Amino acid sequence: MDMNRFTTLLILLVLLAPSCKKRTADAPGPASTPVLWSRVYGGSNEDEARSAAQTADGHYILAGTTKSNSDDVTGHRGFGDAWVVKLTPAGEKLWARTYGGSGGDVAESVLVMPDGAIVFAGTTSSSNGDISANRGNYDLWVTKLDANGDIRWSRTYGGTASDEGHKIIATADGGFVVAGTSQSTNGDVPGNNGSVNAWAIRLDGDGNIVWSKVFGGSYNDFFYAIAPSGDGGFVFGGSTRSNDGDISGLHNTPTEGFDAWLLKTDGSGNKIWSKVYGGSKSDGAWEVIPNPDGSFLFAGSTDSPDGDISSPRGGVDSWLVKVDAAGTRTWSRVFGGTRSDNAVGMLRDTDGSLILAAATTSNDGDLAARGGTTASDLWITRHDAAGNLLWSGTFGGTFFESPQTLLRTADGALLFAGGTGSNDGIISGARGSTDLWALKVKVP
Secondary structure (H helix, E strand, O other): OOOOOOOHHHHHHHHHHHOOOOOOOOOOOOOOOOOOEEEEOOOOOEEEEEEEEEOOOEEEEEEEEOOOOOOOOOOOOOOEEEEEEOOOOHHHHHHEEEEOOOOOOEEEEEEEOOOEEEEEEEOOOOOOOOOOOOOOOOOEEEEEEEEOOOOOEEEEEEEOOEEEEEEEOOOOOEEEEEEEEHHHOOOOOOOOOOOOOEEEEEEOOOEEEEEEEEOOOOOEEEEEEEOOOOEEEEEEEEEOOOOOOOOOOOOOOOOOOOOEEEEEOOOOEEEEEEEEEEEOHHHHHHEEEEOOOOOOEEEEEOOOOOOOOOOOOOOOEEEEEOOOOOOOOEEEEEEEOEEEEEEEEEEEEEOOOEEEEEEEEEOOOHHHHHHOOOOOOEEEEEEEEOOOOEEEEEEOOOOOOEEEEEOOOOOEEEEEEEEEOOOOOOOOOOOOOEEEEEEEEEOO
């Protein structure tokens, strides 16, 4: 389950990297970044946030996964549960609820609707509890909650093989579009071009399927990100190993690595264009956002030293790319050091600058101010509209931090969430081996 970004192996390297010295937070920018608050939540096992959203009254909704059944986690259902936590603006827990069945369940992406309802998308292998139907193996899973976390409806989608949900956005008509992956060729999945295909599914407000489309080629193709295109369509981001079907121009061979991949559709899910980006190794797009002029930005990671990548830092680099309305690359920027730096989220700030969240283990290059530590940290960077680095700061403790998401808050701050194994520095109150971690900061 949970192919959650093809960089799983890279993230494992991040999480297992040894720590060399204790630190709190550092910022190689013009001023120290004020930490407004840092909180951990969870139980005695593994807990993590994958996505965050804000309610109209300023509260925060964190969604992810838990294997715990103690402390902040009650109602354990099975191997792993989807977990939703509601926080006050000060980071105090209001409530925490688990969802799923006796199998493996995870909430990958969450949003808050205008009426206060909470909707999350993810993946489930359960066929009991909150899951009334399982198509086979793993299913894409969407659940709608009321503002108190009570289930309004819970629906699964897929076929008899493995299907996953990675990202959900709301549509103007009150429905949703979900980006994911599928290995099925039946059920809700209209065929398969290869081993793993990217899958997009549009739902109405009650969870009924409006359309379902698969994209890709004869190798492995993944959607992890989605954004509205401004013309009623959608742009999906992810990674691919294919060089046929919907994919052409792969920068390596299908057995050597992935390319980052963007695909644009109209509002009915029909492909308008498909483009790949990268070099001779592995590259991916984990977040995509539209620009007012019809162009797009994507953030991700690359370990390629060639192709669309210039001035690589070494190892895996955080990667920021702008493409025009037709998907043609305008510019490409890499950031990081000689170890592993992986951008996992991006947003446009109110002044037009870009904020990236990344996991890093580097301590040189753009991360020289981290000193000797090689444990993974949250790395926050601010960039101008041309992608140039304006400021950066790292945050964490002496073990590991695995950031997953970022959110612009209504009061002008930033909320970052993910997981942590630390219990020092700006992190205190650890519950278990991995805790859900939320950090609110003001970035210069």
